[in-house]
Amino acid sequence: MQVEFVTSTPDLRGRPEPVLPEFAFLGRSNCGKSSLINMFLDRRDLARTSGKPGKTRLLNYFVVDGRFYLVDLPGYGFAKVSKVQRAAWRRLFREYLAAQDRPVAVFHLLDVRHRPTADDREVADWIREAGHPCAIAATKIDKIGGPRQGGRYREIVEVLGADPQTPFIPTSAAKGMGRQEMLAWVEALLEANPET
Numbered sequence: 001m002q003v004e005f006v007t008s009t010p011d012l013r014g015r016p017e018p019v020l021p022e023f024a025f026l027g028r029s030n031c032g033k034s035s036l037i038n039m040f041l042d043r044r045d046l047a048r049t050s051g052k053p054g055k056t057r058l059l060n061y062f063v064v065d066g067r068f069y070l071v072d073l074p075g076y077g078f079a080k081v082s083k084v085q086r087a088a089w090r091r092l093f094r095e096y097l098a099a100q101d102r103p104v105a106v107f108h109l110l111d112v113r114h115r116p117t118a119d120d121r122e123v124a125d126w127i128r129e130a131g132h133p134c135a136i137a138a139t140k141i142d143k144i145g146g147p148r149q150g151g152r153y154r155e156i157v158e159v160l161g162a163d164p165q166t167p168f169i170p171t172s173a174a175k176g177m178g179r180q181e182m183l184a185w186v187e188a189l190l191e192a193n194p195e196t
């Protein structure tokens with residue numbers, strides 16, 4: 001897998017050319033997003049290394065094998081942000097998800113240990129309204145014993161109101177679990193949309 005950082009942009013006008021399918025990683029702050037992106041890309045520290053002060057409101061674009069973009073969005077739902085920052089991320093997320101001018105698919109990340117919050121539900125609604133293909137990735141599954149996992153997965157699907165057809169991928173960045181399933185979903189979508 002060949003990965004290059006492309007650009008960081010605070011708004012949709014700064015999205016890179018050429019247009020390629022975009023796989024956006026969305027999740028609550030501390031859900032394990034940077035760790036999962038690094039695991040998915042098979043890089044130790046790529047998601048962090050794009051970081052500069054203020055990165056929290058930027059869309060970070062990586063190009064993978066020249067075929068698709070991985071888009072790292074700011075983590076949402078962090079309790080300590082100001083009203084102004086919260087409004088800014090809502091606007092950025094809404095704009096990004098509502099735009100229909102680029103092919104977008106979403107990995108929605110949820111920490112397996114926590115019941116999805118109102119923020120998680122709202123983001124799930126925006127993804128659905130936009131009609132983007134979406135896979136749910138439960139993160140940090142190594143933190144939960146096997147017998148409890150099924151119940152956690154069902155709760156996530158239920159609370160989000162996800163369609164039962166929605167791909168659900170248990171992952172652990174710590175144990176390297178779920179990467180093949182994520183790649184398979186990406187490949188299936190790329191093959192289904194060869195014109196993009």
Ligand SMILES: Nc1nc2c(ncn2[C@@H]2O[C@H](COP(=O)(O)OP(=O)(O)OP(=O)(O)O)[C@@H](O)[C@H]2O)c(=O)[nH]1
Pocket residue numbers: 027028029030031032033034035036075139140141142143171172173174175
């Ligand atoms: N056990 C375990 N811990 C994990 C896993 N993924 C992430 N963590 C831990 O969870 C914490 C947050 O991980 P990050 O990857 O930084 O999460 P993030 O969503 O990018 O967080 P912010 O960017 O700060 O919002 C760190 O302490 C990680 O080591 C995992 O698969 N298993």
Ligand SMILES: [Mg+2]
Pocket residue numbers: 033034035075
């Ligand atoms: Mg992070």
